[in-house]
Amino acid sequence: MTDADEAGETQGTILCTSCGLCCTGHLFIWSKLRSVELDSARALGLNVIREPRGRGFSQPCPLWHGQCTIYTSPQYPRFCHTYKCKLLKEVLDENTPLPNALMVVQQAMELIQELEVFLPPSSEISFRERLVTSMQQGNTNTDFQLKANALLAFVEKYFGVRDFFD
Ligand code: SF4
DSSP states (O other): OOHHHHHHHHHHHHHHHHHOTTTTTSSOSEEEOOGGGHHHHHHHTOOEEOOGGGOEEESSOTTBSSSBTTTTSTTOOHHHHHOOOHHHHHHHTTSSOHHHHHHHHHHHHHHHHHHHTTSOOOSSSOHHHHHHHHHHTTOOOHHHHHHHHHHHHHIIIIIOOOOTTO
């Protein structure tokens, strides 16, 4: 690995540990698992989903505590290992400086915080699921709709997550 590669990887680690939105249920309702990973994931404490179309575990992930606590484990899910959001890829490719990327994360967290007040509180049901449900149920509050649409656009633009209702 070259010095530039190492520097990029360090920046990526700083970004991911400052963010965690892909582990905390703010970008995804669930994460994928391979069928061979289901039992070990369950043993780790993940809430495993076994339906054929959605084999994985639900978010928020209980193994996120400011950083992934099984990052070096042999049971670390492959999807977690391979997933890179758009922002991370841009930092790794040196197209976005780390301070700018950290500001994007901060802005995303602020938008999320502003929306939380419109949603039923829950530590078990992900933010994303509560947001999707609220939108599908036709929450007519104008402020909610404006902020929800702003977050959708922001998440698509900077994190590359489009299928918000998936
Ligand atoms: S196992 Fe680790 S990387 Fe995967 S969702 Fe949980 S905290 Fe995130």
